[in-house]
Amino acid sequence: MQASVPEYELIIPEAAMKKFEADVWTPEQDAVFKAGGTTYQVKVRLRGASARYFPKKSWNVSFAKDARFEGRTSLNLVAEYADATMLAEKMAFDLMAAMRVPASKATYVRLKLNGQYQGVFLDIEQVNKAFLKAHAFADDDATIYRCGWKDCELKTWKVPYQGDWTKKTNEQQPDDALLAMLDVINHTPEPQFAEALEKHLQLEHYLRSMVLDALMSNNFVEDSESYFIYDRAVAKWSYVPWDLNNVDARWWYLNPVEGMSTSSNNMRHPLFNFTLTDAWTERMYLQRKTETQSYPGYLPVFSNLGTRVLANPALREQLGARLDKALDELFTPEVMNPYIDALHALITPHMRGAPYTDFAQFQAGRDYMKRYVKERRAFVEKDWARMKAQGSPLVFEAFDPVAGWVDVGNRGTGALSLKGMVLTTNLRVSLAQSDHAPTLVRPPVGAVLPDVTVAPGAKVRLKLSELGIQLMPKGELGLFDGKSVVGVKDFLFYGALRAGQQYERGDKGWEVR
Structure with a gap:
């Protein structure tokens, strides 16, 4: 647990602010960042997709080439506006850390913008070279890819609305290793699949990320634009989740206190998220297939890797053991409730009177999140038992x-x-x-x-x-x-x-x- 909530300040010139107000996709602008008594010349832009249109804006901050802030070259200051509890994404990243998975560190901060208090934000560690060093990758110049739109399906072909993989490091080198890994995922003969993943993938980390998706009911993984990292020193790939503010555990800001005090719909996302076994894959398909301008030729979206893991008896058994362990040792009211209390108490003084905040919702969010843990845990146990007993004749x-x-x-x-x-x-x-x-x-x-x-x-x-x-x-x-x-x-x-x-x-x- 962090002991305090540090204050950051952004000073953005009026001309730049007007550009952001006129066009949320305005590229980086010059600004000043202050923290810990030090001033930095930086570049800033709005971040997120739909989040760019929320009243409480999220910001990306990039430091000058030779400047570092706590060893980092950039910051993601996420408003968490859509989650009235302010807890869900922080919990998701902390659970990843608790399961010893290399994932971004998430820290609560207070943000001032041009002298005006904006409220509590989540400072989410960027996945870049500084991330490699902070998380002890053997190759400190590993090749970092970010999934383009829908690329986290890890298939070998594209649809019209799909984005391109974005290479964050070693941009001038060929993509042969990525193409070879996608071939391993999609075309390894089933009898050799488990062995192939052990050889080419940080499999333990991937299985535990699937457990996280189950615990926090991770939705919209298809839009997460997560990361795929090739560590040349060990010749293995790592999947690094991103955009965990879309977990169903969040309390959507438009939902009133009265409704969320009784609703459990978002706690019943079937196992396993973002796979062919996930019934909500069809829900998303039915929702988006009619949006022909945004998604021409839309097809059901799921991860080929996660789907193959579930279909392979040995890998499925390993996944089940990790899920059982998390349910026994981590995702229990005895462990999670004191943690939720501590998180909530940490930021409560800074939420009271903050702009863009329904304080009554936030206050109710603590007990809501405890209920989420209890009910989601019970649902996961029941649904996992259903899956183990289920089989097509x-x-x-x-x-x-x-x-x-x-x-x-x-x-x-x-x-x-x-x-x-x-x-x-x-x-x-x-x-x-x-x-x-x-x-x-x-x-x-x-x-x-x-x-x-x-x-x-x-x-x-x-x-x-x-x-x-x-x-x-x-x-x-x-x-x-x-x-x-x-x-x-x-x-x-x-x-x-x-x-x-x-x-x-x-x-x-x-x-x-």
Whole structure:
């Protein structure tokens, strides 16, 4: 716990302020930053996406080339205007630290702007070279990428609205390592997938970040523009989460005290966030598919890496062990309530009378956040038990991408028909009928299946060429109910095999035979 809330001051010339007021996307302007008795010449700009339009603005501060503030070259001063509790994003970053995951440090500060008190902000450590040093990366010149819009899906192809990966260091070097890692994530044959991730990824950190997403109900990960860092000294990648102010744990500022005292809707985000198992993936799809100007050709958005982790028995077991450990030792009222009390008490004196603040909401936010921990914890335990017990009776039993066939088996007790289901080579295009063309399956990507009955304990062989489906040597294959973009029965990310080899599902998962 920080013992006090330091004061920062920004002095921005009137002409620059008028530019920001006229256009929130105005580039960096000259300003002065003061803290700890020292004055710095800096560049400032507004930060965030929708946050730029809030009354309480968030700021990015960049120091001169040779200047450092507490060892840092830039600051992210986040207003947290959307969260009436002022606690959610701070809790999320602190939980990451508690789980020993390299993630940004978040510190409460007070901000004055041109002499006027703006309230409490969260100073969130920038992911840059100073971050590498502060978090003991072996390579102090590691290659830092920031996900472009939707790039955190970690797939190998792009959609029209998707942004470009932004390279923050080693900009002049080729992107071969990133492309190779995306190939590992998407095309490693399933039997070798866990071993490949251990070799190429800081897997422990990634699993724990998935736990954080579950605990704090991290929503809008697709828009987070998180970081992917390649440490050349250990030849491994690290996923570094960003933009944790979008966790569902926040108390949206427009929600009244009366409503949030009883509502628990935002505590019921299904496991695991931002994967194909997450029912809210469809919720976001339904919300955004109609926004054709902003999202032309919008498709369901989820992480291929997180989805493959859940599908792999060994990795799923590891993830479950980390989740259980967090629920036992960390995310409990006994641990979290005193922490919430301390955070709230720390900033309460600086929230009283602060502009842009509903103090009654803030005061109620402490007990609300305690209730969030209690109810979210109970929901996660229940939903994880549901996931462990859940299984589709229809599964892929064998698959030959060279010969072009897949065996669909019925492990249930009654006969099942495949009529109306969808077989697809793109897990984001999976609907038999749709009012949104990009998700409607058709050859050569996929096909709606005819009325084929699979007896219990039996299997049927589907020849993809007869269905008009064109297979690539490496890719993905999914069987969906044809009604929902998350209505998946079974799926497989597959890599190229040698002639005569095929995938077969054994007792412990997929094998190559």
